[in-house]
Amino acid sequence: MPMKIGDVEFFGRVDKGLRNSFMRNAVVSAQERLKGAKLNAAEELGDWEEWRNLSEEIRQHTLENLDYYLEELTENVCKQGGHVFFAQTAEEANEYITRVSKEKKAKKIIKSKSMVTEEISMNDALEALGCEVIESDLGEYILQLDDHDPPSHIVAPALHKNKEQIRETFSEKKGYKKTSKPEELALFAREQLRADFLSADIGITGCNFAVAESGAISLVTNEGNARLSTSLPKTQITVMGMERIVPTWEELDILVSMLCRSAVGQKLTSYITGLIGPKDKGDVDGPEEFHLVILDNGRSNILGTEFQSALHCIRCAACINVCPIYRHIGGHSYGSIYPGPIGAVLSPLLGGYEDYKELPYASSLCAACTEACPVKIPLHDLLVKHRRNIVEEHGKGTFGEKLAMRGFSLAASSPKIFSMGSKSAPTVMSPFIKDGKVKKGPGPIKPWTDIRDFPEPSKQSFREWFKKRDKGGDQ
Amino acid sequence: MKVSLFITCLGDVFYPYVGKDTVEILERLNCEVVFPKNQTCCGQPAYNSGYHKETKDVAKHMIKTFEQSDYIVSPSGSCVTMFHEYVHLFDHDKEWQEKAQSLANRTFEFTQFIVDVLKVENVGASFSKRATYHTSCHMSRLLGVKDAPMKLLENVKGLELSNLPNKEICCGFGGTFSVKMVPISEQMVNEKIEHIEETDAEVLIGADCGCLMNIGGRIERQGKPIKVMHIAQVLNSRG
């Protein structure tokens, strides 16, 4: 699976994440900064809950009528002289993109940020062809220079790095001599990239939303690199997940506003670009050829299932920015280019339970994600649904756990057995009790007591107390 | 007013004193407290682990147990949330879904019941300590009970309550999460304790025995001098 990063198993990745104090500090400070900004941006809009309801409705409606809107989009893109290709799989998408690149005899390709091209490992396919692929988003640029370090966040891919580490990468790989001030670092990257923009044969972008009624694609950035990627090279290829579509400009307006506010706490980002097809006669800039690749890659299997709302995602990362698990383990621990709560929901859907079976359990179900999501995806519920699928549909629960759960349900549906169990708790636990605490517990309590004390079962349970008291006994 | 107490399994076995305080406070507020003795557990451990068939059996048992109750009150936010969750559990079973909805309508978290149903904000408690309050995730986000505990605590005489930094962040309990993902849960509870320490509180107050068992268990393991108390204990204090 191209979406997958690394071969280390889940707890190995988590261990590495937890030991990476640079990353952890960077993540905590980003979460703190974004939290405040988002709250302000949401407040400013007025009734945030109403806006969330409206956004959810828009996404629901669009996904329920996805065939219709994709057809409308295709028609309109073609009308403007663009080409549309539906790719069922990552391979089909890469084949099409490499074919266009070959036809154009492309040597240099400039990219603006796109998660979906990460999902299909497009860069590898193009590099195998001998093309030089250059990332123009600052975060992606840093990662690419740093020996293709994978992204750890869907909006800020290099979130796990601090400015000192970025300075080191720049100086090692590009001979950078200045300080680690963000402005100086950004200026340096800009200067480096300028020549590449001018000499690139093809520009490749992702797509925040395509507008069905006009065949336009929209790009939301803070660096303006998407504009350069789409106006200088002669050929433009845009790759979009098949769900990234809105019916009209009106819905685009609402969702872009929700995206910017949720992602970075801004009313609008610095650059919001709407592009329609190749350049017309009379236009000064823009590509001569425009290709839109619409990717399925497992998405249509999600349609019509209880996970359909996962396709409502507008990739704002608000769920990631409030996630207490992500806060400590960072993005790479998820083993997928889609990390955090949405990653834990989406990665098993797109990549299968085999590779991602731990992710649904890497959540305390605190629902901070669900509360943050601007399109109201019930993320924590979807994680529970995954767990249910894993044990009920895929029979993947361990034997011991199944037995325990069956025993539990039997006991909890039968008051007699249950009260026998609670009555016997003090006796069962008594060998493990020292100074009124369990420091080293048996069986399932063992992992608990690895890091915490476990309380001593009370000699008299509540129900015993209540019974006696009812009879006028012990008060 | 007749109130059926749902004590929860943790409350029954480990924290009976929380139940006693709950009963005493409710009685002082003129409620007649009964204890339907067939009650067991809300089913969260099975539900959150994905064992939904098993959970349905438990849910049906609890629905039947509390069928006759006018009001069901429980000193645990997440177990009350689970009662509300039964409605979705029976998405494909109209008959039980209706019963589940009726159960949810009659079930209240302890502080929510006092403030929203009994319309009382001052229970006459006094407790002279520096404390901070931990907002449990299920109770605040899913059940939507945020203000009730604060209103009640604000009226406790002598209580010096300070705001817990990053109070909305989970303490790392999460039921089976706390034993399945120990290394992650450990970091979460450590951070929670750091924030508690920043407030200089002597007592951490909470309204969910699960979170309190987690934070309290870690505090004890670390040997820190912070006391952990359920809000019912504080509200039933006179000194």
Ligand code: SF4
């Ligand atoms: S799931 Fe919701 S919060 Fe998370 S990235 Fe998608 S839209 Fe944003």
